[in-house]
Amino acid sequence: xxxCAGVARRALGxxxxxxxxxxxAAAAEIPVDERRSGFDFMSRALQDMQRDDTLNPGMxxxxxxxxxxxxxxxxxxxxxxxxxxxxxxxxRGVAARYPSYDEETxxxxxxxxxxxxxxxxxxxxxxxxxxxxxxxxxxxxxxHQSRGMAIAPxxxxxxxxxxxxxxxxxxERQGQLNxxxxxxxxxxxxxxxxxxxxxxxxxxxxxxxxxxxxGLGSLQRRLRNCLVGVRAEPYPxxxxxxxxxxxxxxxxxxxLTVETPAVRP
Amino acid sequence: xxxxxxxxxxxxxxxxxxxxxxxxxVLMVRPGRAAPxxxxxxxxxxxxxxEIRPGRVHLEIPPLVxxxxxxxxxxxxxxxxxxxxxVKTIAVFxxxxxxxxxxxxxxxxxxxxxxxxxxxxxxxxQKVVAIAELxxxxxxxxxxxxxxxxxxxxxx
Amino acid sequence: xxxxxxSVPATxxxxxxxxxxxxxxxxxxxGYRPGPDGRVLPRDIIRRFVCTYNDVEIFSADLFPAMSxxxxxxxxxxxxxxxxxxxxxxxxxxxxxxxxxxxxxx
Numbered sequence: 001x002x003x004c005a006g007v008a009r010r011a012l013g014x015x016x017x018x019x020x021x022x023x024x025a026a027a028a029e030i031p032v033d034e035r036r037s038g039f040d041f042m043s044r045a046l047q048d049m050q051r052d053d054t055l056n057p058g059m060x061x062x063x064x065x066x067x068x069x070x071x072x073x074x075x076x077x078x079x080x081x082x083x084x085x086x087x088x089x090x091x092r093g094v095a096a097r098y099p100s101y102d103e104e105t106x107x108x109x110x111x112x113x114x115x116x117x118x119x120x121x122x123x124x125x126x127x128x129x130x131x132x133x134x135x136x137x138x139x140x141x142x143x144h145q146s147r148g149m150a151i152a153p154x155x156x157x158x159x160x161x162x163x164x165x166x167x168x169x170x171x172e173r174q175g176q177l178n179x180x181x182x183x184x185x186x187x188x189x190x191x192x193x194x195x196x197x198x199x200x201x202x203x204x205x206x207x208x209x210x211x212x213x214x215g216l217g218s219l220q221r222r223l224r225n226c227l228v229g230v231r232a233e234p235y236p237x238x239x240x241x242x243x244x245x246x247x248x249x250x251x252x253x254x255x256l257t258v259e260t261p262a263v264r265p
Numbered sequence: 266x267x268x269x270x271x272x273x274x275x276x277x278x279x280x281x282x283x284x285x286x287x288x289x290x291v292l293m294v295r296p297g298r299a300a301p302x303x304x305x306x307x308x309x310x311x312x313x314x315x316e317i318r319p320g321r322v323h324l325e326i327p328p329l330v331x332x333x334x335x336x337x338x339x340x341x342x343x344x345x346x347x348x349x350x351x352v353k354t355i356a357v358f359x360x361x362x363x364x365x366x367x368x369x370x371x372x373x374x375x376x377x378x379x380x381x382x383x384x385x386x387x388x389x390x391q392k393v394v395a396i397a398e399l400x401x402x403x404x405x406x407x408x409x410x411x412x413x414x415x416x417x418x419x420x421x
Numbered sequence: 422x423x424x425x426x427x428s429v430p431a432t433x434x435x436x437x438x439x440x441x442x443x444x445x446x447x448x449x450x451x452g453y454r455p456g457p458d459g460r461v462l463p464r465d466i467i468r469r470f471v472c473t474y475n476d477v478e479i480f481s482a483d484l485f486p487a488m489s490x491x492x493x494x495x496x497x498x499x500x501x502x503x504x505x506x507x508x509x510x511x512x513x514x515x516x517x518x519x520x521x522x523x524x525x526x527x
Contacts, residue, residue, distance in 0.1 A: 045337050048337075054428035054444070057444060060425075060444060060446045064424070193417040195417075198417075211334045212420065214491070215491070225418050225420055226418055229417065265331035265416065334490065364487060367485055368487075368488055370480070372480055375501070376479070377438035380496070382494070383488065384488070384489040386488070
């Protein structure tokens with residue numbers, strides 16, 4: 001382990017090692033009883049902001065999503081509700097098990113991808129742009145229906161190779177800093193990076209209201225920030241890598257509670 | 266060389282932190298003198314030549330925030346909030362944002378309680394001041410120092 | 422555009438002090454921040470918030486760029502009679518949005 005850390009430091013250079021102030025060691029998965037949501041690492045003030053719906057700015061998007069759910073769209077002149085009924089019952093538990101397998105593309109699809117499939121295949125409407133207010137609002141509304149439920153990934157065996165690919169990506173060194181996701185979030189969670197606590201990277205509350213963004217954003221946007229953080233070129237929006245990573249991350253977060261819309265610094 | 270770098274950097278960082286803590290205690294001991302001119306000017310625009318007294322106002326804001334984009338704050342003023350005696354205005358000022366004003370709240374006896382809450386931006390660690398104007402024309406104030414921690418892995 | 426989120430108790434006893442919370446979607450662009458192209462984004466903020474209770478103004482606020490995006494304001498009022506609370510936000514670029522809430526006072 002010491003040798004490994006030494007090699008890593010040399011690769012990073014002394015300045016970066018000192019600036020980040022974290023030890024780079026071999027990755028070890030977090031034991032189940034030590035898994036904690038990023039919520040647990042926040043100040044009381046931010047926890048209150050998330051817990052109380054009248055304080056949580058993410059609820060603005062949830063409210064808008066509820067309106068959009070009932071709004072007809074596209075040449076099909078269909079609303080989400082026309083097919084799925086009331087989201088409060090039909091969408092309950094969906095975010096807790098996503099991503100799921102899409103028969104047509106033979107690939108896993110995340111919630112926002114599914115919303116856009118619904119638009120193009122059924123509503124005959126153009127797909128919503130990544131990170132657009134409408135897409136975030138709809139996904140927030142759908143995911144919010146699972147708030148409080150335990151994350152329980154889809155057991156479909158066709159997802160396994162994609163989840164495995166996500167696991168490999170999580171452990172793969174990337175970028176000029178030559179860090180893997182695991183270096184921060186498996187080996188050094190709870191320690192500080194700059195002034196921020198390194199969380200365990202469980203996607204429990206997406207889309208999240210991130211104070212840094214001053215708005216709601218997707219897991220893809222957050223992963224892009226991580227990639228930029230290690231000085232790697234982020235994959236383009238909707239790249240399959242994000243969905244593979246999400247599959248693995250949701251499996252890694254199994255049993256934690258859905259928080260959408262979560263608030264994070 | 267590599268081995269020597271880290272301990273040296275850590276010591277330097279610690280010294281910087283210590284210096285920072287020392288500076289803060291000076292600010293807390295002498296709140297009236299730390300306010301830079303922009304904030305002083307904005308406060309004077311509100312109170313004119315009136316005296317600002319410490320007390321009656323309670324500014325509640327976390328001493329340390331993880332992100333300066335939304336720091337929650339609550340201002341409470343000791344006042345019976347009756348027709349005869351109430352709080353007219355509560356104003357919040359900051360020391361180091363590009364502009365010293367945050368918000369001015371106008372209330373009256375119908376509020377029942379002299380209390381407002383909001384969320385403000387903090388460009389950096391700094392002092393926040395709350396001033397209340399009472400119906401008798403007096404001004405009261407409270408202040409607080411807030412440390413904004415540096416964010417990691419921000420949008421690049 | 423998203424509707425504001427208003428929290429007002431549906432019922433109250435006469436004379437009771439009730440807490441009111443108002444949250445609205447707005448970027449509160451400061452006018453000091455560079456955009457993706459490096460040029461400073463023009464200021465776009467809500468400048469004023471007013472709350473009326475059966476058409477009588479009971480609370481207002483003047484807001485500045487130091488207010489957080491998606492501004493949140495909480496305050497109190499004495500429940501005097503049943504009726505409507507109206508919340509209005511106005512600001513730069515002709516921004517104006519209103520929302521109402523009803524309260525039943527017994």
